[in-house]
Amino acid sequence: MIQINLNDTECAFQYKSNRILARDYWIFNLMHYNRLVNAGLRISSILIQNKLSLPVILGVKPTVFSLFCGGTSLEKSINKIEHLKNYGVGTILDYGVEAKDRDEDFDKTAQAIIDAILFASSHPSIKIVSSKFTSLIPFPILEKIHSGHELNIEESERFDKCKKRIFKITELAFQNKISLFVDAEESWIQNGLDDLTLELMRKYNKDFPIVYNTFQLYLKNRLGVLEDMIAIAEKEGFILGAKLVRGAYMEKEEDYARAKGIENPIQISKENTDRDYDKAICNVLNHINNVAVCIASHNEESTMYSTKVAAELQIENNHPHLCFSQLLGMSDHISFNMAKAGYRVYKYMPYGPVREVLPYLIRRAQENTSVSDQMGRELQLHQIEMKRRKLLVL
Ligand SMILES: Cc1cc2nc3c(=O)[nH]c(=O)nc-3n(C[C@H](O)[C@H](O)[C@H](O)COP(=O)(O)OP(=O)(O)OC[C@H]3O[C@@H](n4cnc5c(N)ncnc54)[C@H](O)[C@@H]3O)c2cc1C
Structure with missing residues (x-):
């Protein structure tokens, strides 16, 4: 029987290239430590209601949307x-x-x-x-x-x-x-x-x-x-x-x-x-x-x-x-x-x-800004894998 090891970040993130792993690490970092992403998504929502969708697409799509x-x-x-x-x-x-x-x-x-x-x-x-x-x-x-x-x-x-x-x-x-x-x-x-x-x-x-x-x-x-x-x-x-x-x-x-x-x-x-x-x-x-x-x-x-x-x-x-x-x-x-x-x-x-x-993304950002263990955990797991891949030295 295969043992389950939830701490195995190599397996958890094997589907992420170094570039994607680093991007997601920074997204979780931003979401966790300040309310920038949360506020950004709310502004995006207002921009979209006012038919200003291009800046939103450029900012949100390659980042939180893609994640x-x-x-x-x-x-x-x-x-x-x-x-x-x-x-x-x-x-x-x-x-x-x-x-x-x-x-x-x-x-x-x-x-x-x-x-x-x-x-x-x-x-x-x-x-x-x-x-x-x-x-x-x-x-x-x-x-x-x-x-x-x-x-x-x-x-x-x-x-x-x-x-x-x-x-x-x-x-x-x-x-x-x-x-x-x-x-x-x-x-x-x-x-x-x-x-x-x-x-x-x-x-x-x-x-x-x-x-x-x-x-x-x-x-x-x-x-x-x-x-x-x-x-x-x-x-x-x-x-x-x-x-x-x-x-x-x-x-x-x-x-x-x-x-x-x-x-x-x-x-x-x-x-x-x-x-x-x-x-x-x-x-x-x-x-x-x-x-x-x-x-x-x-x-x-x-x-x-x-x-x-x-x-x-x-x-x-x-x-x-x-x-x-x-x-x-x-x-x-x-x-x-x-x-x-x-x-x-x-x-x-x-x-x-x-x-x-966007409403769904705002909810994800809110969760990740909260101080709950679960959300800090995403950041921590990405950090461990970044270090394992030697993409982060600290
Ligand atoms: C695939 C998927 C589908 C989902 N579909 C739905 C859905 O259809 N409807 C829906 O409502 N949610 C849905 N959710 C969200 C889900 O309900 C939880 O909010 C979320 O997954 C966090 O709970 P957790 O089991 O992951 O673990 P944990 O992080 O351990 O639990 C957090 C949850 O515990 C409960 N909780 C926290 N504090 C207290 C407290 N003081 N008193 C009582 N309870 C508390 C809350 O429900 C909170 O969300 C879904 C989640 C997933 C992953």
Whole structure:
């Protein structure tokens, strides 16, 4: 059995040339030690809104965009997809468009997902396409469904139209055996997404996990919901697709709860989130015949814990119901060392015009400016590899 060594930076960064390694080292350096990149991206956003896109393209595209995104289109992402494939790492395509509310935008997003599925079907290292249902369904409708209120006639008709688009997308994914990840967003729209993904799984996940719902374990109630869904999948005989994440909307959740005067749905501590994340890993791996899981995390302990539990349960490293995923440009030490050990690993690859993915890049910059261990870690790992390659002497 191959030992996993997450400290092996040679393996982690073997896919980066000296030039790219040095560039990324400086990008992480700038992001970590000052707010220049963060501020630069915000200015870029304003420039783009004022149709001044050339300076943005010149500044952002060869730097942060190139680090965190595949390309400005599917075709322009091919080189990166092929490059990752050479090191045993697959790709999850993520059309980088954020929530919209007009029907023509929903049509556009649906078409982009369809294009991604067709593109994936002719590239063997792309087995998964990611989606955000808030780019396909109006947010107020999802909010109303979540709160248990009935939709009026107009809303019902609109929702039916959205569902038709989603079923068309999923049917295509099913025919091409490409999985569709449904991202989790705000907790106050989640019930509708749970119902819809269950409906899709009942139809399309009978023999193969096409649809994956996302479980945010920073929410106090999500472990329970996951357990209920595992029971439903076992009883009804379909495969539950489960992407496990901790959750990315902590501040927004807190603000919302405060504004509404309701209990904050987020766990009271990081330890509680970690505890539920571990329990979720344990639960899904114990039901591996009925659950297909993606451990979507940059946390080293969670990753190693998953491998330990899987080994105890004699689940082989490349089991078709087990995979790991990290964002492109982050936690390469996990992705590439896990791939080397024979696990199925995918990089989450956003793509699309620079102006469309700017909100995503701003979020990455914010994370990297924070003082959290995880972000300092990217810089530190690049530094170790720079020194190993003798590109840095200090
Ligand atoms: C491939 C991929 C797909 C993703 N998809 C989604 C998605 O669909 N929806 C989504 O919301 N996020 C998604 N994320 C982001 C994810 O939820 C996390 O924000 C991010 O990965 C950091 O968590 P971590 O597991 O990597 O590890 P860590 O760095 O160990 O954990 C950080 C996380 O712990 C939680 N946390 C931190 N402090 C506290 C506290 N005081 N109390 C309680 N909890 C706390 C927060 O969730 C925080 O993000 C995705 C991440 C990846 C890698």
